[in-house]
Amino acid sequence: MKILFAADEYPYSAYALNEIIRLAVNTWADVTLMAAGPVGIEIPQEHPLLRALQKYREIFLKRSETEGSPYARKNWRHEWLPLKNGLFEELLVCRGEKRDVRVCFRNDNPVSGILAEAREEDSDLIILGCTKGQECIWQDAPPVPQRVVNDADCSVLLVKEEQPVTRILACLDQSYISQDSLEMINQLATIHKAQVELVGLSQSGDMKKDVYRRLIEIGDYYEDRQIQVATQLTEVKDFEKFVAHELKQDLLALWVGRKSLLDRFYPRDWVGRFVSKCQTSVLVMR
Amino acid sequence: MSPKKLKIMVLDDEPIVCKRLQPALEKLGYEVDTFTQSLEALHRIRDFDYDIIITDLKMKGVDGMRFLQEAKKRRPETEVIVITGFATLETAKESFQKGVFDFIAKPFKLSEIQEVVAKAAAKIQAQSG
Numbered sequence: 001m002k003i004l005f006a007a008d009e010y011p012y013s014a015y016a017l018n019e020i021i022r023l024a025v026n027t028w029a030d031v032t033l034m035a036a037g038p039v040g041i042e043i044p045q046e047h048p049l050l051r052a053l054q055k056y057r058e059i060f061l062k063r064s065e066t067e068g069s070p071y072a073r074k075n076w077r078h079e080w081l082p083l084k085n086g087l088f089e090e091l092l093v094c095r096g097e098k099r100d101v102r103v104c105f106r107n108d109n110p111v112s113g114i115l116a117e118a119r120e121e122d123s124d125l126i127i128l129g130c131t132k133g134q135e136c137i138w139q140d141a142p143p144v145p146q147r148v149v150n151d152a153d154c155s156v157l158l159v160k161e162e163q164p165v166t167r168i169l170a171c172l173d174q175s176y177i178s179q180d181s182l183e184m185i186n187q188l189a190t191i192h193k194a195q196v197e198l199v200g201l202s203q204s205g206d207m208k209k210d211v212y213r214r215l216i217e218i219g220d221y222y223e224d225r226q227i228q229v230a231t232q233l234t235e236v237k238d239f240e241k242f243v244a245h246e247l248k249q250d251l252l253a254l255w256v257g258r259k260s261l262l263d264r265f266y267p268r269d270w271v272g273r274f275v276s277k278c279q280t281s282v283l284v285m286r
Numbered sequence: 287m288s289p290k291k292l293k294i295m296v297l298d299d300e301p302i303v304c305k306r307l308q309p310a311l312e313k314l315g316y317e318v319d320t321f322t323q324s325l326e327a328l329h330r331i332r333d334f335d336y337d338i339i340i341t342d343l344k345m346k347g348v349d350g351m352r353f354l355q356e357a358k359k360r361r362p363e364t365e366v367i368v369i370t371g372f373a374t375l376e377t378a379k380e381s382f383q384k385g386v387f388d389f390i391a392k393p394f395k396l397s398e399i400q401e402v403v404a405k406a407a408a409k410i411q412a413q414s415g
Contacts, residue, residue: 001391002398027373027391068379098388124393179302180393186371187391225344225372 001029001187004123006114006148008035009052010139016129016159017056019281021063023127026191028070028099032121033057036106036113037141043107050105057103070098110138111147118154125184127157134244136160136276146272149284155184156284158275165192165281170253172218173201173236173262175210177255181285182221185253188283194251195228201236201262236262244277253283292407293335296320297327297353298342298369303392307340310396311403324348331357336364338387338406340399343370343377351380358385363413365406369394 005020007013024031033056035049043050064071075095080088106113118126130136130145136158138144149156168189189196200207200215207215215231222229234242239262243252254271257263262270275282294316296307304320311318316338321327324345331339339357343350354366365387370377373391381389387409388402 001394026375026378028378028389029391066375068382070378122395122397124395179300183371183392187373190372190374 001027001125002121002123003029003031004114004118004121004126005031005033005056006035006110006117006126006128007033007052007056008110008138008140008144009048012129012131012159012161013052014056014059014129015161016127017059019157019159020127021060022191023187024060024071025064025066025069027187029124030099030102031060031071032102032104032117032123033060034102034104034106034114034117036108036110036117038109039107043105053103053105057101060101071096071101073097110141110144111151114144114148115151115153118152123154124180125155125157126152127159129159132161133279134276146269146276149275149282150269150272152284153286155181155286158282158284160279160281164249165194165251167250168192168194168196168253168283169199169247169250170196170218170255171199171201171234171239171262172211172215172255174255174257175208175214176257177214177218178285181255182218184283184285186222186225186227188251189222189227192251195230196222198229198231199242200231200233201239202233203236205235207233240274240277243274244279247278247280249280251281251283252278253285255285257286291315291317292337292410293317294319294338294340294403295327295330295336296340297324297345297350298322298340299324299345300342303342303369306396307399310400314400314404316403316407324350324353328353328356331360335361337410338365338367338403340367340369340403343368343381344372351377351384354381354384354386363410365410367399367402367406369399 035053073094074097078090079093081091083089136145219229296304299322308318308320325347341350368381368386368389371392378389387406
């Protein structure tokens with residue numbers, strides 16, 4: 001699994017780092033810690049984003065340092081690395097023993113920088129933090145979390161605050177559910193020892209047959225894998241209220257797809273809207 | 287003389303995983319057998335030698351950890367790659383103590399598994415001279 005941690009220098013990013021460490025040490029993911037911002041031609045070594053990335057790298061390596069850690073930096077070797085204008089320089093680098101932790105900075109607008117990095121690295125998951133409650137912003141670039149959640153090609157885990165996750169509420173409003181997204185929920189349920197609750201979205205008390213069938217299949221899938229699973233139905237028109245008021249120590253998991261009922265019921269950019277309404281962390285799956 | 291085709295077993299109780307992996311590995315020139323029942327796979331390794339085994343961990347009947355142990359006991363030079371949807375630090379450590387070549391959490395990209403298989407194949411070929 002390839003995880004991209006997109007961060008700035010504020011405390012919510014440090015909170016989100018805890019989630020990525022937990023996920024990475026359990027799944028042996030390839031990890032990239034990144035930041036992006038327009039800085040001009042030269043980046044000052046004391047730039048706060050660079051200092052934050054260095055601190056996150058130190059914390060990551062220290063906290064993941066268990067016996068047999070895949071990230072232990074033991075592997076020194078010379079590598080040719082591109083610098084600028086076609087110039088390469090041979091540098092001595094130290095790679096992780098079995099998995100690597102890349103640290104990179106993009107001289108770009110944060111949203112386009114994060115999305116480009118995720119695309120180029122073929123990331124499975126972007127993790128980023130944001131402010132608590134209904135704000136859901138980055139301090140120096142407010143729209144970043146919602147824009148990344150809306151526009152990313154891969155799944156996004158938005159960590160709102162440091163809190164235990166005891167339930168994963170997976171909201172199903174369409175029949176197309178990728179195997180990758182089911183597996184992503186498996187991993188998060190395993191790591192948090194969380195119960196999965198499938199929330200089927202209905203319209204005037206009805207659900208499309210294929211969506212209902214898929215809901216049952218997914219319930220069976222998790223039961224077969226000894227994950228505690230429960231099911232409930234919620235009206236699509238009440239979903240915003242449900243998201244805003246009923247979620248406490250929960251992770252809200254939303255599937256985003258072309259056949260989504262939410263997509264038809266709510267205006268454009270509904271994902272970002274629900275994410276900001278939700279008081280807890282959100283996993284947007286693609 | 288062309289190098290001998292390496293034989294790979296894929297064991298996962300989810301047919302979709304076998305269905306994805308088989309063509310992706312055959313395309314790279316490996317000979318691939320897939321199994322969704324671990325007991326059946328266990329019988330198979332008793333009378334057939336695989337160079338590489340890719341196995342899931344959580345399965346009904348014989349689980350992946352026991353399968354890995356049996357496979358390494360029967361033929362230590364077989365390289366085993368574990369794929370799991372329920373990864374924990376403990377299962378990763380236990381897999382390595384039992385001699386696994388690599389540990390990959392689901393979801394994974396095909397390119398990721400192809401890369402790990404290529405590394406295992408390179409090790410096997412280097413050892414066989």
